[in-house]
Amino acid sequence: MEEAVEEKDKFRDIFSTSRRALSLAWKRERKLFLVTLVLTIFLAGITYLQLASFSNIVDEIIRMQKLSLGVTHTLVKQSIVLGLSFLIPAILQNLLSRYSAALTIRMGTHNQMLLIDSYAKLDIGTIEGSEFQTKRDRALKWGTGSINNVVHYSERVLSDVTAFIVAGFVLYSINPFLVVLAIVGSISYYFVEKKYGKALYNAYYVSTDDIRIEAEKVDHFKEVKRLIEVVLFGLKKLFRSQILDINNSYDTRVIKLKSKESVATLGADIVQILCLFVAVFFVTQQTLSGKLLIGSLLLAFGVYRSFVQVSQNFFRDFSRLEEQTRYARRWFDIFDMQSKITSKVGALKPVWAKPPVIEFKNISFAYPETDNVVLKNISLILNSGDKLAIVGLNGAGKTTLVKLLCRVYDPTEGQILIDGIDLRDIDLEHWHYNLGVLFQDFAEYKLTVREAIAVSRPDEPIDDKKVKLAAQMSGAIDFIEKFPKKYEQILWKGFHDGVELSKGQHQRMAVARIFYRDALISILDEPTSAIDAVAEEKIFEVLETKLEGKTGILISHRFSTVKNADQIAVIEHGELKELGSHKELMAKKGRYEELYTMQASRYLESE
Numbered sequence: 001m002e003e004a005v006e007e008k009d010k011f012r013d014i015f016s017t018s019r020r021a022l023s024l025a026w027k028r029e030r031k032l033f034l035v036t037l038v039l040t041i042f043l044a045g046i047t048y049l050q051l052a053s054f055s056n057i058v059d060e061i062i063r064m065q066k067l068s069l070g071v072t073h074t075l076v077k078q079s080i081v082l083g084l085s086f087l088i089p090a091i092l093q094n095l096l097s098r099y100s101a102a103l104t105i106r107m108g109t110h111n112q113m114l115l116i117d118s119y120a121k122l123d124i125g126t127i128e129g130s131e132f133q134t135k136r137d138r139a140l141k142w143g144t145g146s147i148n149n150v151v152h153y154s155e156r157v158l159s160d161v162t163a164f165i166v167a168g169f170v171l172y173s174i175n176p177f178l179v180v181l182a183i184v185g186s187i188s189y190y191f192v193e194k195k196y197g198k199a200l201y202n203a204y205y206v207s208t209d210d211i212r213i214e215a216e217k218v219d220h221f222k223e224v225k226r227l228i229e230v231v232l233f234g235l236k237k238l239f240r241s242q243i244l245d246i247n248n249s250y251d252t253r254v255i256k257l258k259s260k261e262s263v264a265t266l267g268a269d270i271v272q273i274l275c276l277f278v279a280v281f282f283v284t285q286q287t288l289s290g291k292l293l294i295g296s297l298l299l300a301f302g303v304y305r306s307f308v309q310v311s312q313n314f315f316r317d318f319s320r321l322e323e324q325t326r327y328a329r330r331w332f333d334i335f336d337m338q339s340k341i342t343s344k345v346g347a348l349k350p351v352w353a354k355p356p357v358i359e360f361k362n363i364s365f366a367y368p369e370t371d372n373v374v375l376k377n378i379s380l381i382l383n384s385g386d387k388l389a390i391v392g393l394n395g396a397g398k399t400t401l402v403k404l405l406c407r408v409y410d411p412t413e414g415q416i417l418i419d420g421i422d423l424r425d426i427d428l429e430h431w432h433y434n435l436g437v438l439f440q441d442f443a444e445y446k447l448t449v450r451e452a453i454a455v456s457r458p459d460e461p462i463d464d465k466k467v468k469l470a471a472q473m474s475g476a477i478d479f480i481e482k483f484p485k486k487y488e489q490i491l492w493k494g495f496h497d498g499v500e501l502s503k504g505q506h507q508r509m510a511v512a513r514i515f516y517r518d519a520l521i522s523i524l525d526e527p528t529s530a531i532d533a534v535a536e537e538k539i540f541e542v543l544e545t546k547l548e549g550k551t552g553i554l555i556s557h558r559f560s561t562v563k564n565a566d567q568i569a570v571i572e573h574g575e576l577k578e579l580g581s582h583k584e585l586m587a588k589k590g591r592y593e594e595l596y597t598m599q600a601s602r603y604l605e606s607e
């Protein structure tokens with residue numbers, strides 16, 4: 001639920017969000033924006049020209065009859081003005097629809113790009129954080145279309161205000177009392193719109209909780225995976241009746257609202273008609289007493305009606321604007337998010353001929369907004385080209401340790417030194433360029449095999465030899481070679497002839513990407529959870545032996561698969577329990593030896 005906002009804050013919010021959306025349109029599509037704005041405002045005013053010239057024609061005809069004149073010069077002139085007052089708006093209206101459509105389409109693309117830019121500018125720690133995810137989920141519900149709608153309704157409101165001022169001015173010039181009557185006649189519509197218009201609009205267009213729940217249920221019948229379970233479990237009856245119940249209660253609510261709104265509108269109509277009667281009576285009196293001409297009587301009537309209509313439009317458009325600014329603001333909240341981890345001004349971009357020495361120096365860490373210290377005083381040195389394995393049970397802190405090395409977060413205490421330089425002093429993008437990292441939750445690319453491997457070096461043309469080598473090293477070659485189109489095979493079932501990979505195959509593709517990237521420092525964080533222990537050992541063996549001269553860090557909860565690493569770090573409850581080679585640690589007969597023996601015998605039994 002939205003918190004209750006003070007009326008004053010509400011207007012300030014509407015105004016500032018509209019200003020922001022309009023300034024986006026101004027910055028990105030200045031010409032289209034200006035043209036649509038000017039045309040909208042101009043068209044709002046010009047309708048009164050029709051009424052004015054018609055009233056002049058009537059007055060002229062009466063004058064001609066009185067004086068028994070033939071067709072006068074004034075009549076011809078006014079007739080031309082009347083004709084133009086219809087022709088010009090028709091042409092302008094035509095242009096307006098064309099430019100408005102172009103503006104909406106172009107702004108749609110700009111907003112999409114803005115979204116991509118603002119997501120991608122954030123650091124990983126912020127993206128992982130709950131604030132970003134909550135804000136993104138909230139914004140996603142409404143789509144970037146709300147930004148366009150704010151531009152559209154702001155223009156409409158401006159047009160209504162223009163029409164309102166012009167009509168008010170014409171009425172005032174006939175008689176100020178008419179303005180008072182017109183305002184009294186219109187104001188009741190404001191209350192109707194305030195009470196029912198918004199509620200109905202919400203019910204129709206805005207996804208309420210009920211509609212979301214219903215859509216979720218309907219999805220069970222749309223998605224193949226879910227539909228299969230619907231059939232298997234015989235869920236149709238249950239979901240069908242739930243959907244029907246939601247629909248029925250929604251329909252009843254909307255119908256009730258609609259009939260209440262009709263009664264209220266009728267009340268407003270009566271007030272408006274009463275005011276109209278008074279106005280007609282007043283203007284007729286004035287005409288009879290000779291203070292007004294017949295033409296002016298007609299003009300007054302027409303403008304009065306139009307004033308009331310414009311007021312109604314204004315109340316409706318303003319309430320839509322208010323609604324849309326609420327959703328647009330959610331996008332702006334995301335655009336405004338700032339990265340927590342950034343490069344310092346003047347950050348260093350060292351050029352390394354060989355992998356730099358990495359030193360964790362008394363590292364302690366608690367995740368932001370938590371007190372739980374997940375890494376405690378860790379110190380270890382990784383020489384150039386070393387292969388380090390980090391092992392430990394789930395939740396020990398292994399991933400967190402490499403996240404600090406990737407500078408997803410900065411340590412709470414201690415330092416990470418890269419060839420003696422504090423990691424915080426190194427340019428973040430430059431550092432990431434030198435890393436090849438595979439986390440457990442990796443992305444799956446719906447590309448061809450060769451593209452899906454080479455995507456890890458996006459700035460370089462694809463080297464097919466390297467692609468094949470990477471596929472060999474990760475073991476992906478086993479299934480790639482069986483595809484009819486081999487490296488040109490599309491990995492997307494949605495495509496004709498496309499294939500879908502299993503989780504384990506996806507993992508091998510992800511590992512191939514890291515081999516293809518061939519960075520100075522490669523980090524594999526349990527890339528093999530869907531692959532059996534023997535296959536994991538093989539992949540690690542390749543990494544440990546084939547990445548000559550490059551630094552490699554492997555994370556595994558399996559103690560038995562990393563024995564070839566130069567150093568094995570055993571992490572337990574965030575502490576570095578043991579550090580050494582397999583041989584050294586086995587000889588030590590400590591935690592490593594205990595868990596290694598236990599797991600090795602288990603794998604032996606199960607394989």
Ligand code: ADP
Nearest residue numbers: 367370374392393394395396397398399400401
């Ligand atoms: P491992 O990789 O050894 O399985 P992790 O480094 O993923 O362990 O997690 C270590 C501890 O940090 C766990 O207790 C985990 O719940 C906690 N943790 C992991 N990620 C976050 C996060 N984003 N926010 C808060 N706590 C986290």
